[in-house]
Amino acid sequence: MNLADKMEREAHLKTNLSRWMEQHGTVLFDRSRSNEYVGVRIMEVLWRNEKWRITEVDGMTCRIERI
Numbered sequence: 001m002n003l004a005d006k007m008e009r010e011a012h013l014k015t016n017l018s019r020w021m022e023q024h025g026t027v028l029f030d031r032s033r034s035n036e037y038v039g040v041r042i043m044e045v046l047w048r049n050e051k052w053r054i055t056e057v058d059g060m061t062c063r064i065e066r067i
Helices: 003-024
Strands: 026-034 040-047 051-055 062-064
Touching: 003 040, 003 051, 003 062
Parallel strands: none
Antiparallel strands: 026 040, 040 051, 051 062
16 A cells, blocks of 8 residues: 555545544534635534544545644
């Protein structure tokens, strides 16, 4: 498996995890911004008694961080 395949797999796993957190947690904050080039969405989710910030770019999750 090459690096590009690994990165794509990681991106899909992050996206699936963020969807799970959104569906089974409590969304505290959800803001989207976009222009003609890119769309960005930032959410804060309470999941398993911890706050998480999820950053998506063009529908793909690029960062999940505990806050």
